[in-house]
Amino acid sequence: MRAHIGDQLIVESPTTGATKRDGEIVGIHHDDGTPPYDVRWSDTDQVTLVFPGPDAHIHPIGDEPTRQREETGHRGSATTRRGARSLSEAVVMALVEDATAAPSMHNAQPWRFQYFRRRRVFHLRADLRGALPHSDPELRALHIGCGAALMNLRVAVAHEGWEAQTRPLPDPGDPMLLASLTLTRPLRDEADPGALYPAVRTRHTSRYPFDEREIPAPVQTALVEAAHREQVALSFVSGWHLQSVVDLALEAEARNLTDPGAAADLARFTRGADDTRPATEGVPESAFGPRRRVGNAPMRDFAGGRTVPGRPAADFETLPHLVLLSTSRDRPVDWLRTGQAVERVLLQATLEGLSASFVTQALEWQDLRWPLRDPMSGMAYVQMVLRLGYGPPGTRTPRRPVDDVLDIEP
Numbered sequence: 001m002r003a004h005i006g007d008q009l010i011v012e013s014p015t016t017g018a019t020k021r022d023g024e025i026v027g028i029h030h031d032d033g034t035p036p037y038d039v040r041w042s043d044t045d046q047v048t049l050v051f052p053g054p055d056a057h058i059h060p061i062g063d064e065p066t067r068q069r070e071e072t073g074h075r076g077s078a079t080t081r082r083g084a085r086s087l088s089e090a091v092v093m094a095l096v097e098d099a100t101a102a103p104s105m106h107n108a109q110p111w112r113f114q115y116f117r118r119r120r121v122f123h124l125r126a127d128l129r130g131a132l133p134h135s136d137p138e139l140r141a142l143h144i145g146c147g148a149a150l151m152n153l154r155v156a157v158a159h160e161g162w163e164a165q166t167r168p169l170p171d172p173g174d175p176m177l178l179a180s181l182t183l184t185r186p187l188r189d190e191a192d193p194g195a196l197y198p199a200v201r202t203r204h205t206s207r208y209p210f211d212e213r214e215i216p217a218p219v220q221t222a223l224v225e226a227a228h229r230e231q232v233a234l235s236f237v238s239g240w241h242l243q244s245v246v247d248l249a250l251e252a253e254a255r256n257l258t259d260p261g262a263a264a265d266l267a268r269f270t271r272g273a274d275d276t277r278p279a280t281e282g283v284p285e286s287a288f289g290p291r292r293r294v295g296n297a298p299m300r301d302f303a304g305g306r307t308v309p310g311r312p313a314a315d316f317e318t319l320p321h322l323v324l325l326s327t328s329r330d331r332p333v334d335w336l337r338t339g340q341a342v343e344r345v346l347l348q349a350t351l352e353g354l355s356a357s358f359v360t361q362a363l364e365w366q367d368l369r370w371p372l373r374d375p376m377s378g379m380a381y382v383q384m385v386l387r388l389g390y391g392p393p394g395t396r397t398p399r400r401p402v403d404d405v406l407d408i409e410p
């Protein structure tokens with residue numbers, strides 16, 4: 001056995017082949033690279049002197065991807081990107097930028113990230129400056145937005161060539177630490193979830209009318225499976241239930257227009273063309289989409305009933321394709337799961353050529369949320385309503401600079 005500094009020592013279970021422990025070789029005692037080695041274990045961050053046994057092998061690591069990213073600003077190909085020894089600052093920043101491309105209610109971006117270099121761990125924290133006190137007093141939507149950012153981070157990390165272990169709410173004493181994501185070892189050849197990567201930056205909420213065209217059954221199945229992978233149920237709404245979901249959203253939308261709290265949340269995060277606040281958050285007029293002239297697509301009116309000069313009107317779908325995402329319980333961990341499922345579904349939908357928008361108005365009113373559920377699906381809690389269809393892609397919305405949302409620690 002020979003190793004170089006920076007290689008990974010992997011100890012596997014002789015029966016299952018599963019990794020029992022892994023660590024980075026940080027010290028070599030012989031010039032020819034033979035054992036023993038000083039190993040920094042990924043689980044404890046402690047360095048010990050190791051004489052590897054027969055259950056251990058070396059995973060050689062090169063730093064090609066880091067160099068490539070720094071030189072070109074782009075990720076390497078599938079072959080060269082695997083096995084980065086550690087992440088350079090540029091790579092960490094690019095990964096967090098991918099995470100922040102996620103959707104969040106009113107584009108409030110209620111997240112912060114920390115990256116602990118030595119342990120190769122990301123922490124995702126709630127940023128309460130992005131909380132919506134009237135529309136989201138329980139922080140359910142905040143958790144969903146952060147869950148979506150976590151999904152993007154998982155996708156980006158896999159695309160970068162790393163296997164990662166995600167733990168939701170890892171510290172019971174710190175509920176605003178929403179998740180940790182540890183880079184465990186270079187990824188073998190799994191395509192999931194890295195294959196979703198091309199959609200991370202092209203997915204945008206589309207508030208345009210969609211075609212009435214059917215969504216083919218295999219595409220519907222792929223979306224159901226995408227949610228299922230995150231332990232969330234996705235169902236397409238049809239028949240009388242579709243009309244009922246549309247009616248509940250329209251009722252909620254009407255309430256929002258006259259509710260001072262909902263209006264205050266909206267005003268804080270919508271920006272007119274003449275707004276002088278920095279354009280790093282909120283929904284700009286360019287993303288409002290047209291006013292609904294006819295049709296049953298229950299669109300949130302980000303203009304809050306105001307007339308926006310030059311905003312066109314359009315005919316929306318008579319029978320919109322709506323999906324419900326539901327969980328069997330209603331705890332913060334279920335909301336985080338929902339966020340990951342929502343983003344997985346949206347990325348998959350984007351790759352399938354579908355556009356999507358959110359229809360969450362009824363979820364913001366306790367008395368309207370419960371009747372949203374499909375009576376056939378048991379006692380599930382509806383966490384999200386999405387509208388899907390073939391139509392124009394959405395408009396890009398602003399994000400805070402990565403510097404503002406990321407701390408890199410030793």
Ligand SMILES: Cc1cc2nc3c(=O)[nH]c(=O)nc-3n(C[C@H](O)[C@H](O)[C@H](O)COP(=O)(O)O)c2cc1C
Pocket residue numbers: 101102103104105106107141142144145148203204205206207282283299300357358359360361394395396397
């Ligand atoms: C929990 C949640 C609720 C949302 N509710 C709505 C909604 O009711 N109507 C809508 O048009 N967009 C809704 N959105 C979408 C956000 O407005 C959108 O993600 C944000 O403006 C950023 O734009 P992007 O998705 O194009 O990146 C919601 C997003 C999340 C995560």
